Amino acid sequence: MLARQRQELILDSVRATGGVRVSELVDRLGVSDMTVRRDIDELARRGLVTRVHGGATAAGSSVEEPGFAVKSALHTAAKQAIAEAAAALVEPGASVALSAGTTTHAVASVLLGIPGLTVVTNSLRVAEVLHAAPRPDLTVVLTGGERTPSDALVGPVAVAALRGLHVDWLLMGVHGMDVDAGFTSPNLAEAETNRALLTSARQVAVVADNSKWGVVGLSTIATLDEADVVVSDDGLDPEARQAIEQSCGRLVLAA
Known part of the structure; x- marks a missing residue:
């Protein structure tokens, strides 16, 4: 050929x-x-x-989004390390919101080891992980909404479901992160729903591997300083590390 x-x-x-x-x-x-x-x-x-x-x-990835299966096959080792580091932030008995994405999907599996959690999510994939191991001490709240290529539930129904909720942590995956554009999504409706998730949380941790740095999606979810913690991997370059530390104050690098 x-x-x-x-x-x-x-x-x-x-x-x-x-x-x-x-x-x-x-x-x-x-x-x-x-x-x-x-x-x-x-x-x-x-x-x-x-x-x-x-x-x-x-x-043109700022407006195009690969499906879940494609994204889940990329950076698997980094995502697993990030998931374990992010789950370590969560205490037993906490309430946690998980956005959609392949990194938060990995986080969900690790959260199964923490007792007494209440998990709110707009991700069908995350809900599947949590429902696969039913436990009386685990409560899962799944929003409604319209389905995106990343298997997120978004739109007015999802946003309405999140109004009035208050969680201890939001663990949020993103399409890209940039010093000027902040945390971004290629999907306008998903960005809006993620902003609703962010409003519901007392503390916000963004979970994103090093390949997300410098990527700018169509819509900004939040500025860098709106995150309390960014959990990434040790492949993140020095310039990105400095920018994140100056903006959000805490950077966790999973080995």
Whole structure:
């Protein structure tokens, strides 16, 4: 297969699903890891895809969002470490809100080890994790709303459900974080719902791996200084660390 043919197939896959992994392409195309990466580099140079760690996503990611399955396959080790560090902030008996996303999905699994929690979420995936291990000491509140590609429930119904709620912690995943744009989402309705989650919380922890730094989505959820804690991984670059520490005051880096 010629390079142009491979690149057309890669581009078709990205457009169909929002993103692809290098490992998947190696198996599908029958070529080496290095060849796939060169093809992705060429597509990225032409502005047709955005290269990310372990694969590629659709170009113009500020308004486009890969599906849950694609995102869950990226940065898995970092997300697990972040999940464990974020869950350590939560005390037994606390009330916790979890936004949608693959990192908060990982957090939900770790929270199962903490007794007496009440969890509020607008994420179908998070609710599935929590309901899979039913316990009498775990209360799960799922908002209604319209479903997004990241399996979030958003819109007026979700926002209305969150009015009047008060939780100890919001653990919030984001599409991007930037010194000027703050914490962002590519989805206007999801950004609005996340702002409602933020209003309900006494303390806010943003959970985001290092690849989210410098990414700016369509809509700002909150400025950096509106987070009490940012939980990221040790791959976060020094400039980002300094900006976050100066803005929100506390940065936790999971190893």
